[in-house]
Amino acid sequence: MPAGTGSFVRTCINDLNALSGVGLVSVxxxxxxxGWLSLALLAAVAAACWYTGTLLGHCMDADAAIRTYPDIGERAFGRAGRLVVSSFMYAELYLVATGFLILEGDNLDKLFPGASVSLGTVSLAGKQLFVVLVALVIAPTTWLRSLGVLAYVSATGVFASVIIVLSVLWAAAVDGVGFSGRGTTPLRITGLPTALGLYIFCYGGHPVFPTLYTSMKQKSQFPKLSSDAFLPCAAMASPFSTADELYLVLQLLHL
Structure with a gap:
């Protein structure tokens, strides 16, 4: 997308889609x-990601020539900084994309067990089939040159996240599942690395922030963009944790 042509609303949708999604439902x-006390890590990670996202905007404000993470790395540490930042950034993007393909393959295989396709001597079945199909469906979206157009694709992702949250609430309130919590372990030290990784995954949309910043018409609105994206994500995460927090409080009061 040409620099400085993106509206605030479309950029916000792209940002929200980058933050919401699989990470939230893993809470x-x-x-x-x-354990319950690990929720403090969730709040800390959300605050840290919001603050560092805002700092990123200030870094890009410092020089109009800065458009990407490698540019920031070079400005801070020279040529070596550009190479190191580029390596980490592209490795993260590659691994995240790979993880999503595996996740889609696993989920679709459970929804459509036994699916298979044969083309001549080539046969694909199960998870491998769905990984290939998802890659073929997603690939055209990577060819879009306009973040304004991509916002419509992002809107479908945001809508899917909202549907998941509403489905969870419906199952609990209407279908009789209820909100009663299970387990009262306050802290599991051995599980904290896993919990922390999942919490970071909830709010770690930083790889796309420089692109979103560059695409905005009014770059001074970038801090507001961060707040407007982080707050809805926190709201969508709450149905997966708030009921459990209330259950824990009741248990403590009972004791």
Whole structure:
């Protein structure tokens, strides 16, 4: 997208899509691994990611020539900084994309067990089939040159996250599942690394922040953009943790 042509709303949708998603629905598992007190890590990670995202905007404000993470690395540490930052950034993007393909393959294989396709001597079945299909469906979205157009794709991701949250609330309130918590372990030291990794995954949308900043018409609105994206993500995460927090409080009061 040409620099400085993106509206605030479309950029906010892209940012929200980068932050919301699989990480939010992993909060219950993170709680089971780290214990109730690990929720403090969730709040700390959210605050740290919001603050560092705002700092990133200030870094890019310092020089109009800064457009990417490698540019920031070079400005701070020279040529070596550019190489190190580029290596970490591209490795993260590659591994995250790979992780999502594996996740989609696993989930679709459970929804459609036994699916298979044969083309001549080539046969694909199960997880491998769905990984290839998802890659083929997603690939055209990577060819879009306009973040304004990509915002419509991002909107589908945000809508899917909202549907998941509403489905959880519906299952608990209407279908009789209820909100009663399970387990009262306050802290699991051995599970904290897993919990911390999942919490970071909830709010770690930083790789796309420089691109979003560069695309904005009014770059002074970037701090507001960060707040407007982080707050809805925190709201969407709450149905997966708030009921458990209330259950823990009631247990403590009972004791």
């Amino acid at each position: 219950p598992y993170a709680l089971s691994q780290g």
